[in-house]
Amino acid sequence: MFMVKKKINGNEYYYLNENKRVDGKVKTKTLAYLGKTKKEAEEKMEKILKDKNEIKSEMENKKTEKKIEQESTKISIEEMAVYCKRKGFVYQSGEIYGGLAGFWDFGHLGSELKNNIKKEWWKYHVHQRNDIVGIDGSIITHPKVWKASGHIDNFSDVFVVCKKCKKASKIDRSELGKVKCINCNGDYDEKTAKDFNLMFKVTVGESGESYLRPETAQLIFTNFKLVQESARMKLPFGIAQAGKSFRNEIAPRDFLFRSREFEQMEIEYFIKPDSNCPYEIPDEEILIYSAEMQEKEKSPEVMSIKEALKKGIIKKDWHAYWLSIQFRWFKNLGANPKNFRIRQHRKDELAHYSSDCWDLEYNFPFGWKELEGIADRKDYDLKQHEKFSGKDLRIFDEESKQKILPNVVCEPSIGVERSFLVFLFDSYFYDKERENVILRINPKLAPVKASIFPIIKKEEFEKMAKLIFDDLSKEWNVSYDESGSIGRRYARNDEIGTPYCITIDEESLKNNDATIRERDTTKQIRVKIPQLREIIRKLIFGEIEFEKAGKNFE
Ligand code: GAP
Numbered sequence: 108m109f110m111v112k113k114k115i116n117g118n119e120y121y122y123l124n125e126n127k128r129v130d131g132k133v134k135t136k137t138l139a140y141l142g143k144t145k146k147e148a149e150e151k152m153e154k155i156l157k158d159k160n161e162i163k164s165e166m167e168n169k170k171t172e173k174k175i176e177q178e179s180t181k182i183s184i185e186e187m188a189v190y191c192k193r194k195g196f197v198y199q200s201g202e203i204y205g206g207l208a209g210f211w212d213f214g215h216l217g218s219e220l221k222n223n224i225k226k227e228w229w230k231y232h233v234h235q236r237n238d239i240v241g242i243d244g245s246i247i248t249h250p251k252v253w254k255a256s257g258h259i260d261n262f263s264d265v266f267v268v269c270k271k272c273k274k275a276s277k278i279d280r281s282e283l284g285k286v287k288c289i290n291c292n293g294d295y296d297e298k299t300a301k302d303f304n305l306m307f308k309v310t311v312g313e314s315g316e317s318y319l320r321p322e323t324a325q326l327i328f329t330n331f332k333l334v335q336e337s338a339r340m341k342l343p344f345g346i347a348q349a350g351k352s353f354r355n356e357i358a359p360r361d362f363l364f365r366s367r368e369f370e371q372m373e374i375e376y377f378i379k380p381d382s383n384c385p386y387e388i389p390d391e392e393i394l395i396y397s398a399e400m401q402e403k404e405k406s407p408e409v410m411s412i413k414e415a416l417k418k419g420i421i422k423k424d425w426h427a428y429w430l431s432i433q434f435r436w437f438k439n440l441g442a443n444p445k446n447f448r449i450r451q452h453r454k455d456e457l458a459h460y461s462s463d464c465w466d467l468e469y470n471f472p473f474g475w476k477e478l479e480g481i482a483d484r485k486d487y488d489l490k491q492h493e494k495f496s497g498k499d500l501r502i503f504d505e506e507s508k509q510k511i512l513p514n515v516v517c518e519p520s521i522g523v524e525r526s527f528l529v530f531l532f533d534s535y536f537y538d539k540e541r542e543n544v545i546l547r548i549n550p551k552l553a554p555v556k557a558s559i560f561p562i563i564k565k566e567e568f569e570k571m572a573k574l575i576f577d578d579l580s581k582e583w584n585v586s587y588d589e590s591g592s593i594g595r596r597y598a599r600n601d602e603i604g605t606p607y608c609i610t611i612d613e614e615s616l617k618n619n620d621a622t623i624r625e626r627d628t629t630k631q632i633r634v635k636i637p638q639l640r641e642i643i644r645k646l647i648f649g650e651i652e653f654e655k656a657g658k659n660f661e
Pocket of ligand 1: 323324354365371373477
């Protein structure tokens with residue numbers, strides 16, 4: 108929309124116009140009269156744009172609400188593991204040898220979904236922001252890194268064995284003598300309880316010793332100054348990393364939820380000590396469970412994160428900002444906001460490096476559990492690395508003309524596999540009418556973006572369908588399917604979340620077009636083949652409504 112000035116009988120008038128493409132031609136339409144002076148026109152235009160944005164965001168909210176009404180079908184973690192194995196998302200690692208507890212392999216669909224999650228995370232946190240850059244550090248690094256970080260001395264759980272069922276479990280030191288065995292409610296043997304460090308030791312070269320990294324975060328700290336200098340970052344700024352982490356968990360459990368090899372996506376966000384957050388805090392409502400609520404045994408409350416900051420429930424604006432940003436990432440990708448809450452760590456839970464920590468929790472089938480930790484690490488890590496390396500990690504602050512050691516005010520740290528479960532649980536839906544599972548996953552995350560079918564097995568149909576496959580596969584993971592009835596092919600794709608099925612039928616041969624069928628509504632449209640790739644792209648990115656993307660087709 109834009110403002111134009113017209114002269115009529117020597118007088119000036121301002122109008123609001125819009126250009127629209129109709130049948131391939133650009134046409135200008137006048138939307139409103141704005142007034143006789145530029146000032147009056149600008150004020151009126153601002154109001155119109157504001158109203159339009161409010162209506163748009165209301166429509167978007169309604170769309171989200173409508174989606175949430177179609178709740179997913181609740182299944183247990185064991186049922187999810189069975190589905191994941193059956194469809195080729197996840198297998199037990201080394202299954203033919205009996206499997207190894209805490210290790211998982213991702214199949215042809217799981218590897219795609221995992222990559223899509225990481226890609227979307229990187230896009231949202233690194234590419235779409237000016238203040239964050241990414242790195243990819245090594246999995247094995249200098250052992251002194253882990254001495255400095257405190258992992259060698261502190262990264263341990265208490266290993267206990269149940270006197271009754273003899274199963275090993277991990278507990279916190281504060282729980283010793285207070286909690287019962289989670290498998291059989293028996294007593295843990297206090298005499299054999301011992302500290303158990305969770306890092307995997309490895310031999311480097313012939314006799315050197317180091318560890319597989321238990322978190323990706325430390326590589327960000329050790330590279331902090333190099334990255335700041337080479338990327339010319341100015342405070343506040345963040346460094347992101349996504350990759351494998353390894354923890355020798357005493358009792359891996361709940362499928363992917365607690366494993367020994369997993370992936371993390373982490374950001375260390377550095378600020379000038381005590382500086383405020385300069386960014387607008389997104390207005391997000393969520394279930395909030397502060398340390399005080401937990402200590403006073405009160406229930407969590409639904410509240411806007413901004414309001415929680417105003418009331419002092421969340422102490423730092425930075426925490427309010429990052430909690431909202433992280434929650435929004437899940438929401439934008441179709442997760443159900445009702446399954447999320449934020450919970451503050453009580454004092455007895457805080458990690459050795461952290462002065463305040465909020466977790467983004469998800470209501471898994473086995474209860475509310477940590478999905479993402481957002482800790483305030485202050486200058487703990489940089490100070491430790493200065494101490495152990497003898498290197499000056501301070502950076503020059505233009506404002507004060509002094510060297511300063513930045514604080515990490517927030518460390519959003521999330522597990523890829525836990526996010527993987529969240530997206531699967533929130534999109535898994537058993538449709539009674541269709542008598543089939545429909546994985547209603549966001550198209551951006553869907554492992555297969557489109558499946559292309561010739562309606563019958565005949566050369567002319569197959570040839571055309573294969574040409575479409577060749578074209579779309581330049582951009583996305585798509586599939587070609589010619590076996591079984593069309594209904595069976597739809598059902599197979601619905602079950603793995605393919606958002607669009609494209610069919611070449613009799614009409615296609617005559618008109619050079621194809622049908623697209625939408626997974627969630629089963630509605631169909633016809634589109635011309637030369638426009639197909641662009642339309643699929645717009646549909647994946649949510650830039651066009653399905654029914655407006657082509658001619659309706661029954
Ligand atoms: N650098 C901070 C850090 O590592 P954390 O709370 O220990 O913090 C962050 O881990 C996230 O990593 C968790 O919220 C979770 O999503 C994931 N995670 C941690 N341990 C895991 C495990 N054994 N299996 C799967 N994911 C795990």
